[in-house]
Amino acid sequence: MLNQSSQSPTSSREIRPHYLLELVSDELVSAEAGHAPHWVRDQIEQTPFVVVRRACTSVGELENMIPVGVRGQERSQRFAAFVSRHQVKRIIAPYELLGALPSASNRELGVFAALTTLRNIWHELSSPWGPGGSVGFELATAKKTTHSASDLDIVIYSDKPLPIEQVRFLGSSLANLDVRVDVQVEAPSCAFLLAEYARDYPGEIILRTLSGPMLGVNPWQNSINPWRTVSI
Numbered sequence: 001m002l003n004q005s006s007q008s009p010t011s012s013r014e015i016r017p018h019y020l021l022e023l024v025s026d027e028l029v030s031a032e033a034g035h036a037p038h039w040v041r042d043q044i045e046q047t048p049f050v051v052v053r054r055a056c057t058s059v060g061e062l063e064n065m066i067p068v069g070v071r072g073q074e075r076s077q078r079f080a081a082f083v084s085r086h087q088v089k090r091i092i093a094p095y096e097l098l099g100a101l102p103s104a105s106n107r108e109l110g111v112f113a114a115l116t117t118l119r120n121i122w123h124e125l126s127s128p129w130g131p132g133g134s135v136g137f138e139l140a141t142a143k144k145t146t147h148s149a150s151d152l153d154i155v156i157y158s159d160k161p162l163p164i165e166q167v168r169f170l171g172s173s174l175a176n177l178d179v180r181v182d183v184q185v186e187a188p189s190c191a192f193l194l195a196e197y198a199r200d201y202p203g204e205i206i207l208r209t210l211s212g213p214m215l216g217v218n219p220w221q222n223s224i225n226p227w228r229t230v231s232i
Helices: 038-046 110-121 133-141 164-172 194-200
Strands: 020-023 049-052 065-071 078-084 088-092 129-131 152-157 181-186 191-193 205-209 212-216
Touching (some): 049 133, 110 133, 129 133, 133 152, 181 194, 194 205
Antiparallel strands (some): 020 049, 020 088, 049 065, 065 078, 129 152
């Protein structure tokens, strides 16, 4: 589990998609009509962590709220919601989890071995990166969420364009790993899959934006609606 003392005060930090937030209460605003399923409150009470997702929060009562997702015990249990910035006790970015250790019973799982391999191969990558998904959640919370068939989700935060040679090197380094690895790159205004960019460059790829998926050539162009970071 991540060492809590390594985290900086939440008041001076920005929040981006895939960050994990530890909450001080279970108060959530549903992203859909109706009440939250019963499992949502149970989950927050047991493990008060949510994952930041990409969504617009700039109008009406949602202004200055943070869009988040709640992970349930089952893969099908995912709940979209919003939380107030005052509910956040701690912010954990994926790149802060690279030094965290999984539970002793899980250290031999393929996803953690693959993460260790990538940490050794990607040590010269200047852009911050780290595990998301079930691996990141387990490392942050010490709650077992991975298993022998788990994939490894990696998030790279790159505010400047990545050279295509570097993109292809990063992609090729995944070939000999024993688990499936999905790498998503978070640019300032959108996100995209590393594999698609490496394969289709300089053609169009799917960009995940606040307005939904769109086709584009340059993920770092200024014309894309930006992700609005929230300082708390």
